[in-house]
Amino acid sequence: MGAYGSVWKRFVSILLRMDDTVRKSRVQLDRASWIEQAFEVLAEDGVAGLRVEVLAKRLKVTKGSFYWHFKDRQDLLDGVLEAWRDSRVRDIVKQTRARPGEELQQLYHVIDVYSASRNRKGMLIELAVREWAKRSNAVADVVREVDTKRLEHARSLFLACGVPMEEASSRCMLLYAYVFGISLMICDGFSNEVDALKAHIADLIAKAKET
Amino acid sequence: MGAYGSVWKRFVSILLRMDDTVRKSRVQLDRASWIEQAFEVLAEDGVAGLRVEVLAKRLKVTKGSFYWHFKDRQDLLDGVLEAWRDSRVRDIVKQTRARPGEELQQLYHVIDVYSASRNRKGMLIELAVREWAKRSNAVADVVREVDTKRLEHARSLFLACGVPMEEASSRCMLLYAYVFGISLMICDGFSNEVDALKAHIADLIAKAKET
DNA sequence: ACGCTCCCATACGGAACGGTATGGATGCCG
DNA sequence: CGGCATCCATACCGTTCCGTATGGGAGCGT
Numbered sequence: 001m002g003a004y005g006s007v008w009k010r011f012v013s014i015l016l017r018m019d020d021t022v023r024k025s026r027v028q029l030d031r032a033s034w035i036e037q038a039f040e041v042l043a044e045d046g047v048a049g050l051r052v053e054v055l056a057k058r059l060k061v062t063k064g065s066f067y068w069h070f071k072d073r074q075d076l077l078d079g080v081l082e083a084w085r086d087s088r089v090r091d092i093v094k095q096t097r098a099r100p101g102e103e104l105q106q107l108y109h110v111i112d113v114y115s116a117s118r119n120r121k122g123m124l125i126e127l128a129v130r131e132w133a134k135r136s137n138a139v140a141d142v143v144r145e146v147d148t149k150r151l152e153h154a155r156s157l158f159l160a161c162g163v164p165m166e167e168a169s170s171r172c173m174l175l176y177a178y179v180f181g182i183s184l185m186i187c188d189g190f191s192n193e194v195d196a197l198k199a200h201i202a203d204l205i206a207k208a209k210e211t
Numbered sequence: 212m213g214a215y216g217s218v219w220k221r222f223v224s225i226l227l228r229m230d231d232t233v234r235k236s237r238v239q240l241d242r243a244s245w246i247e248q249a250f251e252v253l254a255e256d257g258v259a260g261l262r263v264e265v266l267a268k269r270l271k272v273t274k275g276s277f278y279w280h281f282k283d284r285q286d287l288l289d290g291v292l293e294a295w296r297d298s299r300v301r302d303i304v305k306q307t308r309a310r311p312g313e314e315l316q317q318l319y320h321v322i323d324v325y326s327a328s329r330n331r332k333g334m335l336i337e338l339a340v341r342e343w344a345k346r347s348n349a350v351a352d353v354v355r356e357v358d359t360k361r362l363e364h365a366r367s368l369f370l371a372c373g374v375p376m377e378e379a380s381s382r383c384m385l386l387y388a389y390v391f392g393i394s395l396m397i398c399d400g401f402s403n404e405v406d407a408l409k410a411h412i413a414d415l416i417a418k419a420k421e422t
Numbered sequence: 423a424c425g426c427t428c429c430c431a432t433a434c435g436g437a438a439c440g441g442t443a444t445g446g447a448t449g450c451c452g
Numbered sequence: 453c454g455g456c457a458t459c460c461a462t463a464c465c466g467t468t469c470c471g472t473a474t475g476g477g478a479g480c481g482t
Contacts, residue, residue: 029459062461062462064459065459065461066460068460
């Protein structure tokens, strides 16, 4: 052993971690696996499709497993909501952190990331959660928390671009309302150059120096 | 009788009309009554809440009545979709028809009408239908048809204001995406002057002469 | 009074779903 | 080897749905 002791220890730890990962992802399930699958269903069928037996069938187990990891269906919904909030908070600080001087570019990046064409699944989850919030005060509280953080971060980008306060507040609200709203619309009957129009709209929101 | 003949006839016709109205609205139901109630449920619980027995309970009848007026649940959904399209088409021509010279004012009116604060029920139906469209191609086709008409009418207003073509196309897309998206957001944690910000956003969309 | 149509109530079967109880398989640990 | 904890399968109950079959009441014409 000697000099290879630490390497051996790392190798063993990797083996253990691999074994643990396989166990968690194939043979045995945990809360995270159920919640992960729940997001898939959430994107496809909305919160109304989040049924215990449906998830169990997708995971190829029975609901006996579900009620081991979760107290009841509400416990799953709480876990999904918590996981959504955590992932959104992480995503916000990641998407709205810009190097000095690149704030405007970062604003365009945010509009692009939330575009409905790419990242389709993420937007479907976003819409499903917000529809969920219409019928649950607890979900509405989380959405309010996420929206507040998102708007504040985006506003700081506008402020860094030299936009005054009220204007920056309005523009970041317009930005997020647009990206959510455009994903609800079906515009391909209006113009065959929708992408060009969307690029123009991004200029209206971010720059707004057009005539 | 004599001179009172016509009065008597009118009285009888009123009685018959009242009787008919009572029959339609209380004792007996028709397709329109079920569809009307379906829109109430659609606003509250979304399309997933549109269950036959739930509607029957709300109308204080049994589903024996439902299956007299409708072939099955899909028949109701088709009726709801058709009624939504018709009402939207009527509303579009009503909301986007402006006297010459008042086109800009009419654009502000459209933004105001679709505001989430007032007309809350109408917006909930709008969102429910669009979420429905995510999982049904037939609904998506109707939404596409409505969106196309809406955008074309709104674009004509921008064009009448002297906005060039591509700019007008972009602005009307931005307008509708904003009004739908803002109704999905919960901004009251971001600012305590949300209404003032929304008024500013309306200027950004309609005028957009700000710095 | 009779039949006829319209409209709805009742009863039933079947499926999907939430939740509980219980047993069984596996692995770990002394 | 035996005891224990972990994790899941099975069986079951109650509820809520959709859809159908059938009967019945009210109006209405003859």
